[in-house]
Amino acid sequence: MSAQSTPSTQSTHDAALAPLAAELGDRLLTPAAAAFADTATVFVGGPPRTPAAIARVRTAAEIATALAVAQDAGLPVAVRAGGHHQARHALVDGGLVLDLRLMDGVELDAASGVGRAQGGVLAGAYTEAAGERGLATGFGDTGSVGVAGITLGGGIGYLSRRLGLTVDNLLGAEVVLADGRVVRADADENPDLFWALRGGGGNFGVVTRLDLRLHEVATVTGGMMMWRPTTDALVTILRTLADGPDEISGMVNVMLAPPAPMVPEELRGKPVLMALLCHPGAGADETFAPLRALDPLLDGVTELPYAGLFGGGGPQPGGIGDLRTGFLGTGTWSPDEAWATAAIEAVSASPGPAAINIRPMGGAIARVDADATAFAHRDPAFMVAVGGNAPSLEGLPVAQEWTASAAAALGIEGRGYVNFMGTATQDDVRAAYPGPTLTRLREVKRAYDPTNVFAATHNIRP
Numbered sequence: 001m002s003a004q005s006t007p008s009t010q011s012t013h014d015a016a017l018a019p020l021a022a023e024l025g026d027r028l029l030t031p032a033a034a035a036f037a038d039t040a041t042v043f044v045g046g047p048p049r050t051p052a053a054i055a056r057v058r059t060a061a062e063i064a065t066a067l068a069v070a071q072d073a074g075l076p077v078a079v080r081a082g083g084h085h086q087a088r089h090a091l092v093d094g095g096l097v098l099d100l101r102l103m104d105g106v107e108l109d110a111a112s113g114v115g116r117a118q119g120g121v122l123a124g125a126y127t128e129a130a131g132e133r134g135l136a137t138g139f140g141d142t143g144s145v146g147v148a149g150i151t152l153g154g155g156i157g158y159l160s161r162r163l164g165l166t167v168d169n170l171l172g173a174e175v176v177l178a179d180g181r182v183v184r185a186d187a188d189e190n191p192d193l194f195w196a197l198r199g200g201g202g203n204f205g206v207v208t209r210l211d212l213r214l215h216e217v218a219t220v221t222g223g224m225m226m227w228r229p230t231t232d233a234l235v236t237i238l239r240t241l242a243d244g245p246d247e248i249s250g251m252v253n254v255m256l257a258p259p260a261p262m263v264p265e266e267l268r269g270k271p272v273l274m275a276l277l278c279h280p281g282a283g284a285d286e287t288f289a290p291l292r293a294l295d296p297l298l299d300g301v302t303e304l305p306y307a308g309l310f311g312g313g314g315p316q317p318g319g320i321g322d323l324r325t326g327f328l329g330t331g332t333w334s335p336d337e338a339w340a341t342a343a344i345e346a347v348s349a350s351p352g353p354a355a356i357n358i359r360p361m362g363g364a365i366a367r368v369d370a371d372a373t374a375f376a377h378r379d380p381a382f383m384v385a386v387g388g389n390a391p392s393l394e395g396l397p398v399a400q401e402w403t404a405s406a407a408a409a410l411g412i413e414g415r416g417y418v419n420f421m422g423t424a425t426q427d428d429v430r431a432a433y434p435g436p437t438l439t440r441l442r443e444v445k446r447a448y449d450p451t452n453v454f455a456a457t458h459n460i461r462p
């Protein structure tokens with residue numbers, strides 16, 4: 001049991017939280033509540049973290065009360081939407097978690113092309129609702145990720161090269177600041193805050209609403225392809241993605257094949273190349289022809305509604321592991337044979353389930369200036385994430401050792417994507433935010449959260 005969660009400290013916390021309990025009733029959960037354990041579970045497993053309480057807020061006013069009560073009681077605060085961040089920001093030991101999942105409203109205004117998502121909406125729910133009207137905003141590849149979480153860090157997904165990152169499609173937001181004020185952030189109102197929210201994460205306030213640009217995206221050509229793990233195949237696949245038209249987005253995983261129903265038994269647990277692809281325009285067959293020429297083991301790429309790419313249950317929560325990221329090359333550069341061999345060898349030598357996730361950047365992502373948003377990594381050719389899982393907490397150091405050595409072998413250290421970082425040190429913060437971006441983020445932090453209430457994240461220190 002952590003020092004913060006002994007019975008006597010918990011009763012002190014309960015007393016301090018009484019004004020919030022009076023407002024939220026049974027939506028304020030303490031560890032004694034039956035629903036607490038489930039509500040305190042996030043997507044990624046790890047060392048126990050027990051919040052003093054979880055506030056299942058529904059309104060900006062409730063959030064303001066929760067923030068005031070937490071600050072009066074000296075409790076740290078965490079904010080949770082989808083609960084998917086690998087660094088488990090959504091749980092704070094001995095603190096107050098603001099769980100936004102009851103704020104799950106989506107409004108779609110097709111006439112003005114704006115989708116409005118409350119702070120706890122999940123990407124799959126938004127994508128399905130928009131898909132029913134032939135519309136989409138690009139998020140990532142997984143429906144259970146929170147719209148707010150992915151947007152605040154950047155948002156690299158199936159539509160990024162065609163339509164930009166999710167941050168490039170954020171038109172405005174409503175934010176509850178640490179002092180309880182509710183403000184609008186967009187190009188005209190609080191533009192400095194608007195700039196910081198587009199990549200700077202949960203450092204500035206609680207986002208209760210995001211206004212996102214909707215695009216007409218009905219049917220796409222997309223799905224999964226899998227190949228044997230040869231150097232030539234990996235080089236060809238990555239070159240096809242880097243050189244391809246803006247329409248092509250997605251990712252390639254060099255991974256140990258999962259025990260999924262569509263994976264033939266003899267391949268499970270063996271290294272494979274697996275791509276998840278999306279092409280929203282005409283000419284997909286021509287674009288994908290070089291990939292089909294590699295004689296895939298599985299070819300599930302087909303025409304389907306865009307929202308269909310987010311279906312199918314998604315990954316299982318609860319895994320324990322480590323995740324590191326970096327960026328490679330610029331423009332249409334693509335990795336050579338030596339790099340591809342290193343990637344395949346690293347995965348083949350991994351001590352447990354592992355994947356190297358490689359995503360083409362470029363296209364619309366690269367047409368935005370590095371200083372236009374707090375997501376500054378605009379020129380790399382690829383984003384790479386290295387993930388290693390462990391069977392238990394005891395096995396975590398082994399997985400971490402593997403991710404560190406794989407990241408070094410792939411030359412991806414030094415710059416990183418904040419949404420795919422398993423640790424949250426100040427070195428990670430510097431890797432996510434190059435010098436001038438970090439300087440500007442700190443200025444905004446000093447203006448909007450000078451006492452660093454929102455610290456349970458990749459923390460921009462005031």
Ligand SMILES: Cc1cc2nc3c(=O)[nH]c(=O)nc-3n(C[C@H](O)[C@H](O)[C@H](O)COP(=O)(O)OP(=O)(O)OC[C@H]3O[C@@H](n4cnc5c(N)ncnc54)[C@H](O)[C@@H]3O)c2cc1C
Binds near residue numbers: 119145149156458
């Ligand atoms: C299975 C899986 C697939 C993924 N796929 C992709 C992908 O394709 N592309 C991609 O770019 N990323 C992807 N990610 C990474 C994902 O974008 C980040 O983990 C993201 O931070 C998750 O957001 P969340 O709301 O689910 O998580 P949470 O852990 O709830 O929140 C993450 C961070 O955002 C802050 N936050 C959340 N909501 C708010 C809010 N309303 N106001 C203020 N701060 C808030 C939290 O405080 C925390 O710091 C994936 C992650 C997983 C686990």
